[in-house]
Amino acid sequence: MKILYFAWLRERIGHAEATIDPPAGVTTIAELTEYLASLSPAHQRAFANRSAIKTALDQVFAPPETPLGDAQELAYFPPFTGG
């Protein structure tokens, strides 16, 4: 599964993209976030304030309880500030 990080999440984690196989028992976005946060101190710091982080599954906004299903791409990002 492709994981994307944007803005300060990308900066704190140190890369924009990773490919991971969700471990057994990880079936939702929230569970995958727990797993990612455990990967390194940098990941842990990046995911410290979960409420400031949004997610999109296959480019569609999805809340933490969303099942990963067969999704190809999960993106983590802060709230948008375009325009």
Added chain:
Amino acid sequence: MKILYFAWLRERIGHAEATIDPPAGVTTIAELTEYLASLSPAHQRAFANRSAIKTALDQVFAPPETPLGDAQELAYFPPFTGG
């Protein structure tokens, strides 16, 4: 005094501009309008519906009761439809 007519007032009266000396006793816009309406059948028809006609004295909106004073220019016109 210079009298200006715009839009359908100009068309109905047949000219855009006239120079007149207000007769004795004519001291307000309303009194001058009465006088102008009496000048010809075309004037009378043009001024038939007074409530649809606005006036500006020296290029400033002025209601019928406004004294003519030393004004140089009185304009008659329908409501504006620009933009």
Added chain:
Amino acid sequence: MPRVIVGPADFDPGTALATLEADAGAIASFIGIVRGTADNRPLAALTLEHYPGMTEQALARIADTAMTRWRLLDCLIIHRTGRLEPGARIVLAAAASAHRGDAIEAMTFLIDWLKTDAPFWKHETFRDGTARWVAPRETDQHARDRWIEP
């Protein structure tokens, strides 16, 4: 400095808006165009009559009011006069601000007020040869009056 341009010449919206851009942050604009029909009847031309002298004063007053009421860096009104065919630009109203809400509100005020408070009269010539003066619309008066301060 608000600017007002009245006359028969066409204008280029890009060039006009570029004069507003310096450090503005937000530029809102409205462009009015001659439509091809009026009441579903094909239009040959729209002719804009105006009151030279008073027109410029009235537009400058409207622009000054906008500069006073909103946090604006600049605003611009261009209004054409004379005979205009379908597709031709009639009017541009634009406001520049550091704040997008101010730019958009002021631009809306400019276009609402210039429709009712500047001495222009529209005359429609139809393709069937008939012609008429455009009647003032109550909706335009209401759009204007919502900006009156209590």
Added chain:
Amino acid sequence: MPRVIVGPADFDPGTALATLEADAGAIASFIGIVRGTADNRPLAALTLEHYPGMTEQALARIADTAMTRWRLLDCLIIHRTGRLEPGARIVLAAAASAHRGDAIEAMTFLIDWLKTDAPFWKHETFRDGTARWVAPRETDQHARDRWIEP
């Protein structure tokens, strides 16, 4: 047909708006420009990061919503990405309608929603060498939420 353009290239507002003009009557537009300062500190550059693929979809969805909710003939969103210096254009949102109220409201909706609902992130680099990610503003969220239908 609403159109959406995302990328580093600059755009010419006049050319962009001309693509909307055909028989519209009313064209409302908003242009966003990089300001010279942020919180009174001189800015060196604003960098727009985005989520390729999702960005275009999100903007197309916003434009389609506008086409459904207002009587529009067309609308257009252009949003630049990458490093932009003060004075550079960032965004254009425009709506064309036969009715000026619809054009203005739809344009306001477009700019309000693209600020909160399209995956862009602004990064500010100051002239003193410091840098920061722009924080989302509550006022932008309120501006967005006023368009939610009951």
